[in-house]
Amino acid sequence: MDVPITKPSMVSYADDLDFAQLLENLLKEGHNGFMRITQDAEEGFIIFKDGRQVAAEYGRFSRSEAIENITSAVENRGTVIEVFDLKKSHIDYIIDVNKPFLLEADYDVYKIIDELKGTGTAEELESSVSEPEPVPEPEPEPVTESEPEMEAEVGPESEPEPEPGTEPEVEPELEPVPETEVEPTKETKPVSEPEVEAETTIETESEPKKTHSVADYMTTAQNSVQPASKDQSTDQTPISREELREQLKTTQTETANEVEPETAAQSEPMDRSKLLEKYGIKEMNEDDVDDLLDDYKGGSLNEDDVEKIELTLMNKIKKSIFGIPKIKGTEVMVFLDNTSDLSGYINIIIEYEGKGLLSRLMGESKDIDNLRRQVINIVQIEIKKSFRKYPEIVDKFNINVDIT
Amino acid sequence: MTRVIVVASGKGGVGKTTITANLGVALSTYGEETLVLDADVAMANLELILGMEGKSVTLHDVLSGDASIEDAIYEGPGGVKVVPAGISLEGLRKIKLDRLEDALETLVHNIDVLLIDAPAGLEKDALASIAAAQEMILVTTPEVPSISDALKTKIIANKLGVDIIGVVINRELHDKTFLTINEIETILEVPVIAVIPDDPEVSRAAAFGEPLIVKNPKSPTSNAIMQLGADLIGEQYQPIEPDKKGVIAKLVEGLLGRR
Numbered sequence: 001m002d003v004p005i006t007k008p009s010m011v012s013y014a015d016d017l018d019f020a021q022l023l024e025n026l027l028k029e030g031h032n033g034f035m036r037i038t039q040d041a042e043e044g045f046i047i048f049k050d051g052r053q054v055a056a057e058y059g060r061f062s063r064s065e066a067i068e069n070i071t072s073a074v075e076n077r078g079t080v081i082e083v084f085d086l087k088k089s090h091i092d093y094i095i096d097v098n099k100p101f102l103l104e105a106d107y108d109v110y111k112i113i114d115e116l117k118g119t120g121t122a123e124e125l126e127s128s129v130s131e132p133e134p135v136p137e138p139e140p141e142p143v144t145e146s147e148p149e150m151e152a153e154v155g156p157e158s159e160p161e162p163e164p165g166t167e168p169e170v171e172p173e174l175e176p177v178p179e180t181e182v183e184p185t186k187e188t189k190p191v192s193e194p195e196v197e198a199e200t201t202i203e204t205e206s207e208p209k210k211t212h213s214v215a216d217y218m219t220t221a222q223n224s225v226q227p228a229s230k231d232q233s234t235d236q237t238p239i240s241r242e243e244l245r246e247q248l249k250t251t252q253t254e255t256a257n258e259v260e261p262e263t264a265a266q267s268e269p270m271d272r273s274k275l276l277e278k279y280g281i282k283e284m285n286e287d288d289v290d291d292l293l294d295d296y297k298g299g300s301l302n303e304d305d306v307e308k309i310e311l312t313l314m315n316k317i318k319k320s321i322f323g324i325p326k327i328k329g330t331e332v333m334v335f336l337d338n339t340s341d342l343s344g345y346i347n348i349i350i351e352y353e354g355k356g357l358l359s360r361l362m363g364e365s366k367d368i369d370n371l372r373r374q375v376i377n378i379v380q381i382e383i384k385k386s387f388r389k390y391p392e393i394v395d396k397f398n399i400n401v402d403i404t
Numbered sequence: 405m406t407r408v409i410v411v412a413s414g415k416g417g418v419g420k421t422t423i424t425a426n427l428g429v430a431l432s433t434y435g436e437e438t439l440v441l442d443a444d445v446a447m448a449n450l451e452l453i454l455g456m457e458g459k460s461v462t463l464h465d466v467l468s469g470d471a472s473i474e475d476a477i478y479e480g481p482g483g484v485k486v487v488p489a490g491i492s493l494e495g496l497r498k499i500k501l502d503r504l505e506d507a508l509e510t511l512v513h514n515i516d517v518l519l520i521d522a523p524a525g526l527e528k529d530a531l532a533s534i535a536a537a538q539e540m541i542l543v544t545t546p547e548v549p550s551i552s553d554a555l556k557t558k559i560i561a562n563k564l565g566v567d568i569i570g571v572v573i574n575r576e577l578h579d580k581t582f583l584t585i586n587e588i589e590t591i592l593e594v595p596v597i598a599v600i601p602d603d604p605e606v607s608r609a610a611a612f613g614e615p616l617i618v619k620n621p622k623s624p625t626s627n628a629i630m631q632l633g634a635d636l637i638g639e640q641y642q643p644i645e646p647d648k649k650g651v652i653a654k655l656v657e658g659l660l661g662r663r
Binding site: 057 | 531548552556563576578583624627643657
């Protein structure tokens with residue numbers, strides 16, 4: 001949320017104040033500004049206009065979910081609450097830049113964005129699209145005299161829920177409203193003109209969502225006090241934290257059905273291939289992976305390759321050894337080990353054409369040592385030639401030469 | 405049994421080194437004998453974050469065959485052991501990555517967790533770091549290029565038989581223009597194990613050459629990394645709450661107009 005952090009007008013720990021009372025006071029004052037709520041690693045904001053909560057964010061939650069989380073956060077010891085004041089002329093701009101967090105129904109366009117991102121449901125999309133503007137009174141409510149008052153209060157801010165702001169008795173009446181009218185709104189259609197009706201019926205589908213959101217319930221709680229302060233007719237009991245929690249519990253169960261589609265959409269598995277396509281992410285194909293790993297550390301070999309290499313190396317070594325004079329015959333055996341890194345054993349048996357008895361006695365052992373060294377050199381050269389890109393592999397070969 | 409965990413990302417600049425350094429310190433504070441190895445021999449930064457630059461023997465020397473790995477181990481903040489990569493580019497050509505595995509074999513004795521800060525990309529040095537580990541923590545930011553590269557890294561790791569513990573989403577901004585946690589999990593097919601918020605304190609701590617969880621243990625990032633460390637080893641972590649001083653600091657911050 002983008003808010004200008006300046007000097008807070010109030011700082012307190014949540015356990016040092018009554019949060020509900022604070023909200024009530026802000027409402028009474030007609031506060032313009034915002035509140036920052038910090039608990040541990042999480043930070044949240046509520047923007048107030050004329051004392052009413054108009055936008056909220058808490059951690060990764062926004063709107064009514066944010067309010068729910070803030071309400072829980074303020075129950076914790078150590079949560080810091082800061083109140084920041086803004087000029088009335090600034091608040092609209094702040095609201096404008098924080099549209100995604102607005103609690104109002106007419107900002108459901110952001111739900112459409114959610115849905116386009118694959119998190120919403122078709123019905124939500126339908127209802128959101130067909131909500132060009134909030135209609136304050138979509139259905140006849142038992143509350144009559146308080147409606148004009150609410151409209152006056154709400155002003156241009158297009159608060160879509162007039163009912164909550166009446167008197168405390170409205171609450172029980174509110175509960176059945178969404179339950180009875182969420183689905184069967186189709187039946188209410190054939191009342192009057194078809195065009196307007198179409199709008200209002202859609203509105204009635206979506207409106208309870210807002211009317212009974214946690215955020216609005218908190219506003220309701222405050223609004224329920226505000227008229228009292230004006231009329232002095234109803235009892236002006238401030239809402240305690242326990243009461244608020246109690247109300248929230250009932251509201252949460254009430255709103256569960258409404259919130260469900262959205263949260264269910266978020267939790268239900270997304271189509272991975274669609275997501276990859278949407279973001280233009282390409283998966284590596286098997287060949288690319290193999291190529292990459294082949295380049296790494298001399299590459300990997302399959303069993304057929306191993307046999308071919310063994311045979312090729314064997315022939316090359318044999319051919320080179322026959323180039324040495326006085327070699328009557330040779331056998332070369334190459335065994336490659338491809339389990340982790342490529343390594344191997346090379347056994348060579350050489351039949352050497354010896355000299356006479358005297359020369360044997362004089363120093364044939366020296367010749368044999370020289371021959372062994374020469375053969376090993378030849379083998380190493382052949383290995384290096386065969387693995388040009390990875391000559392270090394020669395160190396992983398065990399070469400054994402027997403001369404008879 | 406030593407756990408060898410590589411912290412990899414694919415894309416560079418996602419905060420991999422910062423997370424590795426701080427996670428190493430976090431694990432160490434939980435009493436785990438932890439060693440952090442900076443395997444990014446070409447772009448070594450770990451020592452800067454931990455304030456340990458200028459060490460005489462580094463991984464460079466070990467991979468060049470000029471020193472043994474034991475000589476390159478230093479004690480860092482919070483008691484974490486550190487093998488710096490060495491910032492000098494000299495001798496890069498002398499490096500033989502084959503020696504990394506030998507070095508690791510020596511390192512795993514007497515430690516509980518070996519954290520490897522892998523280089524970005526999928527070059528040989530990065531692959532060598534991944535292949536040397538048993539487990540991997542994939543770090544990404546919630547942006548498409550970062551997730552795309554993380555996906556490649558994950559596929560390679562799977563092919564190399566490395567277990568992927570999960571994804572750490574770094575620099576989370578709660579912005580709708582970025583991918584959601586759900587989307588990231590779906591694309592990578594790996595659970596998100598930590599979400600670390602975008603936090604200017606990280607840069608400040610790096611400027612001081614101190615790991616954030618030491619410099620500012622109450623910051624959201626520190627709490628998130630401590631929680632990640634606790635989850636890795638099955639410990640409980642109670643986030644550090646801001647104290648009165650924190651509130652005053654916030655007031656001062658507010659007066660200065662900073663957020």
